[in-house]
Each structure stands twice: as structure tokens, then as C-alpha cells.
Amino acid sequence: MSTLFSPLRVGELELVNRIIIAPMCQYSAVDGCMSDWHLIHLGSLALSGAALLTVEATSVLPEGRISYADVGLWNDATEQAMARTLVSVRRWSDIPIAVQLAHAGRKGSTEVPWKGGKQIAVGTINGWQTVAPSALPFLPGDHVPLALDHRQLRGVREAFANAARRAARVGVDAVQLHGAHGYLLHEFLSPLSNRRTDEYGGSLENRMRFPLEVFDAVRAAFPADRPVSMRVSGTDWVEGGWDIAQSVVFAQALEAHGCAAIHVSSGGLDAAQRIPVGPSYQVPLARAIKAAVRVPVIAVGLITGFEQAEAIVSTGDADLIALARTVLFNPRWPWHAAAHFGARVRSPDQYLRAAPRQHPDLFDIGH
Numbered sequence: 001m002s003t004l005f006s007p008l009r010v011g012e013l014e015l016v017n018r019i020i021i022a023p024m025c026q027y028s029a030v031d032g033c034m035s036d037w038h039l040i041h042l043g044s045l046a047l048s049g050a051a052l053l054t055v056e057a058t059s060v061l062p063e064g065r066i067s068y069a070d071v072g073l074w075n076d077a078t079e080q081a082m083a084r085t086l087v088s089v090r091r092w093s094d095i096p097i098a099v100q101l102a103h104a105g106r107k108g109s110t111e112v113p114w115k116g117g118k119q120i121a122v123g124t125i126n127g128w129q130t131v132a133p134s135a136l137p138f139l140p141g142d143h144v145p146l147a148l149d150h151r152q153l154r155g156v157r158e159a160f161a162n163a164a165r166r167a168a169r170v171g172v173d174a175v176q177l178h179g180a181h182g183y184l185l186h187e188f189l190s191p192l193s194n195r196r197t198d199e200y201g202g203s204l205e206n207r208m209r210f211p212l213e214v215f216d217a218v219r220a221a222f223p224a225d226r227p228v229s230m231r232v233s234g235t236d237w238v239e240g241g242w243d244i245a246q247s248v249v250f251a252q253a254l255e256a257h258g259c260a261a262i263h264v265s266s267g268g269l270d271a272a273q274r275i276p277v278g279p280s281y282q283v284p285l286a287r288a289i290k291a292a293v294r295v296p297v298i299a300v301g302l303i304t305g306f307e308q309a310e311a312i313v314s315t316g317d318a319d320l321i322a323l324a325r326t327v328l329f330n331p332r333w334p335w336h337a338a339a340h341f342g343a344r345v346r347s348p349d350q351y352l353r354a355a356p357r358q359h360p361d362l363f364d365i366g367h
């Protein structure tokens with residue numbers, strides 16, 4: 001019996017297996033509104049056989065986008081566009097859907113990656129003034145972000161809560177907060193980007209304050225029976241930056257605040273990062289956090305092999321695995337993994353004839 005294909009509860013949400021589709025920005029929205037690309041992309045991944053589909057980083061404010069083509073959830077138009085997409089996906093798939101709520105902080109106002117991804121200057125088309133905990137740019141040459149004052153912090157917190165209410169209205173099953181990759185919440189956590197001298201900077205307790213306030217605001221705004229989780233960068237991979245010891249303390253604080261799961265990524269905050277990229281390279285970070293909390297922990301990053309994934313969840317390094325590039329390359333990865341382990345996976349009725357002859361029981365019919 002494969003652990004990868006055993007069920008698990010995250011909060012009140014029942015997951016049929018341990019495979020999650022990680023959030024993936026598509027840079028294909030218009031004014032924050034999902035386009036028909038999102039229906040194609042999410043529709044395809046909804047049929048993957050994974051247990052949970054996470055919608056890309058979805059900005060809670062226009063200036064919280066990474067690029068002008070990011071998805072948002074800040075007004076009725078963006079909510080309606082997401083509702084249209086999800087209603088169509090839902091018509092053909094019962095996969096639970098999570099949305100990653102995000103604010104890019106100082107890493108906003110960029111061109112889309114396939115056009116170079118550079119920051120676009122304030123006051124030019126598709127560019128805007130970025131905000132951050134402190135007036136420190138991400139890269140030399142980027143414009144200086146505005147340090148958020150207390151009134152503006154309240155505005156960002158309320159924007160997260162409002163987006164969570166909109167997510168609930170469009171029928172999203174779970175919210176993940178983006179606390180990783182050098183975006184706003186991570187910028188508060190890391191001493192490299194947070195040089196504040198008020199109660200939101202300095203000590204670890206102070207640096208955790210704003211992300212925890214945002215968590216509390218979202219938790220209060222989202223229905224109590226649906227989970228809210230957080231994605232963290234387990235380390236900045238920079239000496240003197242955010243590290244795994246601080247991540248463990250943060251994960252324990254999140255758990256105490258009612259966080260349903262911790263999703264462990266890394267890096268993205270500082271250009272000086274040196275990442276030892278290789279198979280499962282972030283799994284040791286997930287393992288360290290799993291040893292310190294009781295809620296489910298998700299590992300991600302260069303997980304490509306079926307046995308590799310099985311080993312992560314069966315040896316207890318993590319409870320779940322998430323896939324990004326792996327599942328873009330092979331959108332039916334979970335089907336192939338199920339066939340490999342002799343497990344069962346869901347298929348749309350229209351594709352039931354696809355089960356290979358040597359795996360006649362692959363599809364979980366009549367679920």
C-alpha cells in the first residue's frame with residue numbers, strides 16, 4: 001500500500017492522496033481578471049488526479065501584483081472572473097481548490113518573465129510604486145519601495161481579509177497565504193529586508209507580528225470549516241538572513257494561531273542566495289519543520305520521481321508533496337504514479353477508456 005495514495009485530512013478538508021498541485025503564476029490575467037488561459041491551465045490540472053489544486057499567487061491589491069498580468073481578487077470584476085473560471089472547472093472536476101493569496105511587496109511592478117521579468121519604473125506604463133517593510137530595493141537599480149506606515153499596514157491586512165471573503169464566495173475550499181519567495185510577508189520576516197525600528201521590526205517576535213496579524217485576519221474572514229495554510233521560505237540561503245531555526249519558531253506560532261498546514265519552500269528574498277539545487281533539495285527544511293509541529297507539512301521542489309515522492313511521505317519527511325514544473329511537464333503525473341504503485345486515481349468519465357491494459361483497475365470509478 002502506497003502512502004502517496006493514502007488519504008489525509010488538512011483541517012476539515014479530506015484529501016484523497018498526498019499530491020498537491022503547487023501555485024503557479026501564469027501572467028495571463030488582464031487587470032487582475034482570469035482569462036480563458038486560466039480555464040485551460042486549471043482545467044487541465046484539475047484532471048491530473050492530484051488531491052488539491054492551488055491557484056496561482058493571487059494578489060489582494062493591484063500594487064501587490066508581481067506583474068501587470070497577475071491574477072487578483074480585489075474587486076467585483078476580479079471576483080467574477082475567478083468565479084466564472086472555477087464554475088467551469090467545477091462542472092467537470094470535483095478536485096478541491098485552494099487559492100494562494102499574495103502581496104508581492106518590493107518585488108512587484110515587473111515585466112512578465114518571458115519578456116525579461118525586469119522591474120518596470122514607476123510612472124511608466126504597467127509600472128507602479130512598490131511597498132515593503134523598509135525602503136530597501138530587492139535588486140540594485142530597482143526603485144526604492146515605500147516603507148509601509150501603520151495606516152497602510154492596516155489597509156494591507158484588510159485587503160487580505162477581503163480577498164479571503166471573496167475566495168470563500170467563489171467556493172474556494174482552502175486559502176494558502178504566500179509567506180515565501182521574498183514577497184511582502186517574507187520581507188517582514190527576514191532581517192535582511194526588514195530594518196524597521198517599530199513593533200514590526202527587530203526581534204523575531206516583532207518580525208513575525210505582521211504576517212501573524214495577516215494570518216489572523218484571513219482566518220477570521222474565511223469560513224471556519226475551510227483550512228488556511230501558509231507557504232514559507234524555510235531559509236533565505238544567505239548568512240544572517242531568515243533561516244530554518246526562525247522558520248521553526250514561525251511555524252509553531254502559526255500552528256498556535258490555527259494554521260492548518262505549513263508548505264515549505266525556500267529562497268527568493270536576496271540576490272546573494274546560494275541554493276544547493278538538486279532533487280528534493282528543500283525536503284530537509286520540511287523535515288525540520290515537521291519535527292516541530294503537529295499540523296501537516298508539505299514538501300516541494302524538484303520532486304519528479306514516483307519512488308522519490310513515496311519516500312518523502314512514507315519516511316515522514318513531510319505529509320504531502322507539491323508539484324509545479326513536474327506536473328506542467330507531465331499533467332497526468334499522479335495517474336502514472338498510481339499505475340506505478342498499483343493504486344487508484346480519479347479520472348473524468350470521458351477518459352475512463354485510457355486505463356492501460358495492464359492496469360485495468362487504475363481508475364476509481366463511482367466515487
Ligand SMILES: Cc1cc2nc3c(=O)[nH]c(=O)nc-3n(C[C@H](O)[C@H](O)[C@H](O)COP(=O)(O)O)c2cc1C
Nearest residue numbers: 022023024025056057300301302303323324325326
Ligand atoms: C511557472 C511557475 C510559476 C510559479 N508561480 C508560483 C506562485 O504563484 N506562487 C508560489 O508560491 N510559487 C510559484 N512557483 C514555485 C512553485 O510553486 C514551486 O515551489 C517550485 O517551482 C518548485 O517546485 P518544482 O520543482 O516542482 O517546480 C512557480 C513555479 C513555476 C514553475
